[in-house]
Amino acid sequence: MKHLAALYKKELLENVLPFWINHSKDEQHGGFFTCLDRAGNVFDTDKFMWLQGREVWMFAMLYDKVTQNPQWKEMALHGAAFMEKHGRDAQGNWYFSLAQNGQPLIQPYNIFSDCFAALGFGALYKIDPKPEYYRIAKETFDNILQRRNNPKGIYTKNVPGTRNLKNFALPMILCNLSLELEHILGSEKVNEFIPEVLEEVMNVFYQKDTGLVLENVYEDGSFSDSFEGRLINPGHAIEAMWFIMDLGVRLKDETLIQRAVKIGLDMLEYGWDKQYGGILYFMDIKNQPPQQLEWDQKLWWVHMETLVFLAKGWQLTGNEACKAWFEKVHAYTWEHFKDNEHPEWFGYLNRRGEPLLELKGGKWKGCFHVPRALYQVWQALEKAPAFAEQPVVA
C-alpha cells in the first residue's frame, strides 16, 4: 500500500497538476479554460462556474495541506479574481456559465455553482485570510441554505404539487461542504447542521428494503415510481459514503463509518458491470430502461470517487472487502482512464471501456475529481497501516 500511495502522489504532482497549470489559465481574460483536448489545447472558451470554483478549491487546498507551492496559490488567486469580478448576479447567485470575457451566458439555475464557489472561496480564505474571501464564502453558503428547498427557483419546469420530489445531490454535497467550511461557519453551526444532512442521506435517500440509495424521493421520503424516482447513480452514492466517513471521523462515530462502508460496498456490487467491468453510470431500481442514454458509460469521476471510498474504508475499518475491491477498481481505472500517451486522464468511456471522448476537460470535467481522488487516496493509503495500530474512531 505504501508503494501505491507513492504512485498516486506522483501521478498528482507530476502528471495531473502540471496539465492544469500549463493549459487551463486564461492569461488574457482571467479565470480558467476547462475545455481542453487530449493534448491540452483549448477547444472551447466558455467558463463554467462549477469548474472555476472547483479549480480554485483544488489549488488552495493543496497549498494548505501538501506544500506551500507559490504556483498553486497563484492559480487559486487567479481563478478567484475572475469569479469575484464576473461570477454573480445582482442577488449574489452564481451564474452557471460565462463567456470567455466574463459576460454572463447561462443564468444561475444550478445551485451547485454556488456550492463550489463557497468551497473555493472557503479554501482560499485558509491560505490568504482576506475578509472579502470570508464574506463571499459565508454569504454564498447562507444563500444556498435559503434556496435549498427550491434550488432551481424560477427555472424549475415542474408544476408544483403534482410530484414534489427532493434530490439526493444537495444534502450529499452539504455533508462535505459543511466540513470544508467549518472555519467559516464555526463548529457550533456545523454541529447543529450535521444531524440534519446525515438523516437525509442515511435514512431518507437510503432505502432499508433494498440497501440502495435513490437519487430522488417524494418530499415525505416515500418512493416515486417514475423515471426520477427509480433512478440509481451508483457513483454518486459511493462518493457520498466517503463524505459520511469523514463526518464519522469528525464525530468519532465508528458505527456511522461502518454503515457507510457497508452501503458503499453494496452500491458498488450493484453498480459493477458484470459483463465488461467498470461501474455503470445510471440504473433503474426496478430494472426498467433509464431515460439517460449515457446509462451504460464509464465515467472518470465515478471510478475516482470509488477509489477514495475504498481507500478510506480500508484505512478506517480494515475491511478486507475494501482492499479487494480497491485492487479491482484500481486496475480497471488505471488501465482505462489513464492516458499513457498524453497527460491527465480520459473522462468518458463507452461500456467496453474504450474512450468515447478524448477530451481531458470539458463542460463538466475540470481540475477536480482526478486530482482530488489522487490526493485522497495517497493520504488514505499512507495512513492506512498507522490506523491498523491505532484506530481513529472508537
Added chain:
Amino acid sequence: MKHLAALYKKELLENVLPFWINHSKDEQHGGFFTCLDRAGNVFDTDKFMWLQGREVWMFAMLYDKVTQNPQWKEMALHGAAFMEKHGRDAQGNWYFSLAQNGQPLIQPYNIFSDCFAALGFGALYKIDPKPEYYRIAKETFDNILQRRNNPKGIYTKNVPGTRNLKNFALPMILCNLSLELEHILGSEKVNEFIPEVLEEVMNVFYQKDTGLVLENVYEDGSFSDSFEGRLINPGHAIEAMWFIMDLGVRLKDETLIQRAVKIGLDMLEYGWDKQYGGILYFMDIKNQPPQQLEWDQKLWWVHMETLVFLAKGWQLTGNEACKAWFEKVHAYTWEHFKDNEHPEWFGYLNRRGEPLLELKGGKWKGCFHVPRALYQVWQALEKAPAFAEQPVVA
C-alpha cells in the same frame, strides 16, 4: 422496388400499428401510454404531450390516407379527448407532460408539444370535422407563431444578449406543419409562409462553405464557435430535406427538390459511421468533442427519416445515389432496429449497433417515426416507377 414497397406496407399494417393499438391505450384515464417495454408492457405511466399529439396524428392521417379503419379513428379520438381535457395551461400552451390521470407535471417549456398538438388536431379535423378540432389546431398554430422568437419563454436559461442563437428545429418543423395544416390555415397563408421557412432552412442554417446544416446559428445567421454553434445533427437535417422535397412538390420547384437531395446526400455521407455503419447522432463541425454523451449512438428516428428521404429522392429525381444509399441504409436499419422476436422496433443502439435500451416506446419514442416512415417509404416506392415515366415536377 415493388417488393420493398409491399414489405414496408406489411410491416406497418401487421406489426407496428397493432403494437400501439394493443398496448398504448389507457382505458382507465384516457390518452396513451408510450413507455412500453420490449414486449409491450407499460413500464411508466407519464403522458408526454409530444407523443400524445403524434399518435393522434398518426392514426388520423392513416384513416384519411390509407383506409377508413374505424379502429384507427377510435384511437385518434381517444387520444384527442385526453389532450383536449388536460393538455393545456390557462394561456393555451401545451404542457410537456402530465401524470397518468391528466394532472400537469412539466410546464409548457417546449414548443414542440404545441407543434405536435396542432399536427394531431389538424389531421383529426380532416376525418371528423368538428369545429372544436379546427379551433384547437388553429389557435395552437397561431400561438406557436407568437412564441417562435422566444420558444422557451420564461424557462430559457440563456442570459439575453450574450449569445443569441436561433435553432434549426422550429423552422424545419414549420416546413412540414404548414403543409399538414393547409386545410386549416388556407393556401394563401401557407403561400405567404413558405418562402420564410424555406429561406431559414436552405440559406441560413445551411452553410454554403461546408455544405452542411448547423443546428444553431446567431440571430443574424453567422457561425457561433460554441458547443451549440458547432453542433451537427445529421438525421435532423436529412429529415428536413424530405420536408423540403414535399414543399418542392407543392411548389412544383424541381430545382428546390434537386438542392434538397444534394444536401441530404451530403449530410448522410458526412454522418455515416465509417467504422461501424449506421448514422451518428451528433457531430461537431470542427471535429471537437460534442457535449452530448450519446453522440455515437444509433437512433431509430435518424435511420427511419433517412429512408424516407432516400425513397422520396429516388421517386422524385431518379438519382442513382439515392437508390444505392437506400439499399445500404435499409439493410442496416432492418438488421439492427427491427426486433425479430417481439413487435415494433428498437429505438436506441450503441455505436456497434447493439440494443442499448430494449424499450419500444419511452419518453421520446412513440407511435410516430417508425410508422410514419413505413408509410412514407411504402408510398414513395410504389410511386417511384410511375414518376420515372411522368415526372411530378418540371
